[in-house]
Amino acid sequence: MVKKRRLLIRTVILVILLAAVGYTLYANFTKDEGQKVAIGEKAPDFELVDLNGETHRLSDYEGQGVFLNFWGTYCKPCEKEMPYMEEQYQQFKDKGVQVLAVNVGESEFAVKKFAERHQLTFPIVIDSENDVQSAYGINPLPITFLIDKDGTVIKSFTGSLTSEKVEQFMKEIQP
The missing domain is CATH 3.40.30.10 (Glutaredoxin)
Structure with missing residues (x-):
């Protein structure tokens, strides 16, 4: 019983960590893509x-x-x-x-x-x-x-x- 519980807790922690790493990678690769200045486009005024x-x-x-x-x-x-x-x-x-x-x-x-x-x-x-x-x-x-x-x-x-x-x-x- 204790071993099953420990395994369940470890599995939940592992899933949470993997989800956090996945989200971080996704956020870093997609951040500000719509805001970057493209060559050949009008420069954003300021x-x-x-x-x-x-x-x-x-x-x-x-x-x-x-x-x-x-x-x-x-x-x-x-x-x-x-x-x-x-x-x-x-x-x-x-x-x-x-x-x-x-x-x-x-x-x-x-x-x-x-x-x-x-x-x-x-x-x-x-x-x-x-x-x-x-x-x-x-x-x-x-x-x-x-x-x-x-x-x-x-x-x-x-x-x-x-x-x-x-x-x-x-x-x-x-x-």
């Missing part, structure tokens, strides 16, 4: 405020190429690519290509200190509510989206960028 208090809407940049970069101050690959983005921003900002760096919800203080330390002049906005990250399906960092003059996503790149890659990407979205 409105965020930069470190100077100015509002930036993605749709305001139509007619220009947009180098849309998602990053965090704690992200070493993000930090490594920032000087390259700044250098190419200076080269392309008067040629119809804009950089818009979206910080992933850190404090304004931390982001300002980071921008000052790296002497960044391109617009940096903070997605404090994580709405833009969700709309773009951001994970992991850094990730960059190239958006053409019509507002269409033409490419995305996950990982740290080199100076050459940033320049190549900016040429691709130059109107």
Whole structure:
């Protein structure tokens, strides 16, 4: 009697564990699939405020190429690519290509200190509510989206960028 009861309890626990593992796998493989940005589609519009208090809407940049970069101050690959983005921003900002760096919800203080330390002049906005990250399906960092003059996503790149890659990407979205 005791052995049967023990076997029943073990079986129930095993079934519950298998169900939990199955659900976790299912949830991870299907999460945010409807929200991810697809190449060739219109980039989801958003409105965020930069470190100077100015509002930036993605749709305001139509007619220009947009180098849309998602990053965090704690992200070493993000930090490594920032000087390259700044250098190419200076080269392309008067040629119809804009950089818009979206910080992933850190404090304004931390982001300002980071921008000052790296002497960044391109617009940096903070997605404090994580709405833009969700709309773009951001994970992991850094990730960059190239958006053409019509507002269409033409490419995305996950990982740290080199100076050459940033320049190549900016040429691709130059109107």
